[in-house]
Amino acid sequence: MTLGNTxxxxxxxxxxxxxxxxxxxxxxxxxxxxxxxVTLSIxxxxxxxxxxxxxxxxxxxxxxxxxxxEDRTQ
Amino acid sequence: MAVKxxxxxxxxxxxxxxCGLDGLTGIGGCAVRTVQAGGLVxxxxxxxxxxxxxxxxxxxxxxxxxxxTVARAxxxxxxxxxxxxxxxxxxxxxxxxxxxxxxAMLEQRRGDxxxxxxxxxxxxxxGVKMYAAPTASASEPSGTSSSxxxxxxxAYLQRRRAQLSAEDQRWQLAVAGAEEVHAAxxxxxxxxxxxxxxxxxxxxxxxxxxxxxxxxVELRDSGRFGDAVTAQAARHPGLHLELTGPWPPYSFxxxxxxxxx
Numbered sequence: 001m002t003l004g005n006t007x008x009x010x011x012x013x014x015x016x017x018x019x020x021x022x023x024x025x026x027x028x029x030x031x032x033x034x035x036x037x038v039t040l041s042i043x044x045x046x047x048x049x050x051x052x053x054x055x056x057x058x059x060x061x062x063x064x065x066x067x068x069x070e071d072r073t074q
Numbered sequence: 075m076a077v078k079x080x081x082x083x084x085x086x087x088x089x090x091x092x093c094g095l096d097g098l099t100g101i102g103g104c105a106v107r108t109v110q111a112g113g114l115v116x117x118x119x120x121x122x123x124x125x126x127x128x129x130x131x132x133x134x135x136x137x138x139x140x141x142x143t144v145a146r147a148x149x150x151x152x153x154x155x156x157x158x159x160x161x162x163x164x165x166x167x168x169x170x171x172x173x174x175x176x177x178a179m180l181e182q183r184r185g186d187x188x189x190x191x192x193x194x195x196x197x198x199x200x201g202v203k204m205y206a207a208p209t210a211s212a213s214e215p216s217g218t219s220s221s222x223x224x225x226x227x228x229a230y231l232q233r234r235r236a237q238l239s240a241e242d243q244r245w246q247l248a249v250a251g252a253e254e255v256h257a258a259x260x261x262x263x264x265x266x267x268x269x270x271x272x273x274x275x276x277x278x279x280x281x282x283x284x285x286x287x288x289x290x291v292e293l294r295d296s297g298r299f300g301d302a303v304t305a306q307a308a309r310h311p312g313l314h315l316e317l318t319g320p321w322p323p324y325s326f327x328x329x330x331x332x333x334x335x
Contacts, residue, residue, distance in 0.1 A: 012307045013316040018149065020142050021276045022201060025269045025286065026324035027145055027166040 080126055081109070081176050082119040083164040084151040085322075086187055089115060094158060100151050101126075101144060111177035112184040117155050118176065119147075126169050135167070149322075156322040160195040162187055163322050194323040197264055197290050200299055201318035203272070204255060204285040206248035207311065244312065251310040252284035262302045263289035267325050281314070288325035296320065 082101050100106040100119030109116045124130060134140045145166060152163040170176040180187070224232070260266040271283035291299045300317065307315045 012303055013314070015316065015318060018146075018318070020145065021272055022203075022318050023145050023149055024141075024166075025272070026288075026321065027148065027163075 078123040078127075079120045080123045081170040081173060082121045082126065082148075083168040083170065083176065084117045084119065084148055085155045085164060086114050086116050086162045086180070086191075087155055087159050088113065088188075088191055089159040095154065098151060098154050099147070101147050103147075106151055109173050109176050109180075111180040112187075114180045114184060114187055116176055116180060117151060119151070121169060123169075126167075131167055131169075152322045152324075160191045161322055162190050162194070162327045163324050190327050193265075194290070194326060196293050197323060197326075198293055198296065199319055199321040199323045199325055200263075200289045200291055200296075200303075201321060202255070202259060202285075202287045202289065202303060203277075203283055203316040203318070204252040204287075205277075205279060205281045205283055205314040205316075206245065207314045208279075208281055248312050249284055251313050255306045255310060255313065255315070256285055256287050258306055259287065259289055259299070259302060262295065262299050263291050265290040265326055269325070284313070288321075290323055290326045 084100060084106065095106060095108070095117065098106050100117075101121050102119065104119060106117050106119055109118055125134065134144075148166060152161060155161050156163070170179070256266070256268070266287060266289050269286040269288060271286050274280075274282055277283055289299065303315060303317050307313070
């Protein structure tokens, strides 16, 4: 397992780039949801499910290319 | 056939002055624009419904590259809008048929938006993820160092049992530690919430995530919050802590959905 920027125990890691998975935690599972006739927003459950499936499908790519401190976004 | 366009909502704010948004590009690389109603300002992108209508959206959301591009573009706008004013970010893929529909929503939900804008005003979000710290103990116990008083197989099983028990104990300590850290950080925040722990396949780590916390912190207390995270990490060497942010207040802007769907 490559954990390029893992600090020693007892310290705090601060990734420089926003990780996609952290972003999707926030953009899909939370936030203002305004449903109604005027929106085309997809039902939450579907959306989270679809996106997680897409993310997990990509995890194979991550395994093939161990993340570095520059690129830990997927 | 004319291209039908929709209105992608990035964020809602109260500041009628759209300065600072010049040159800001949204979804599809086009400049964002504002739609005003009810004393609120919505920052939006015009999007092509051939790509962002309900059916194509379903398809496109399966495409990780597409999803990442859109998520990052949305995030860039929300961050820019929220840099100097309170902001209510919209969830990904909130698309209106036209400006009139968006305006009607702003008028109708004005009270809700005002309440949330007040709540997040002067505050920012931090994320703290916690894992059990990796150890080197996960190897198989060797079965060769028997003293001779017990049979090698028995000695192996004893060692294995002791190892599993130690791992179990370490795990329980880590879980309890993560709860302590969350409680301490919640004490430093105006609000806190937990996201579901991320799948190990997504974190790329061998240890499971124990806690995926979000904390709404006064802007002026950001330094103090960072210090608290560092202090908690030092107190809990059995945990690995990761701090992310500052984020727009994504995790703290929930507005009740309007039933029925």
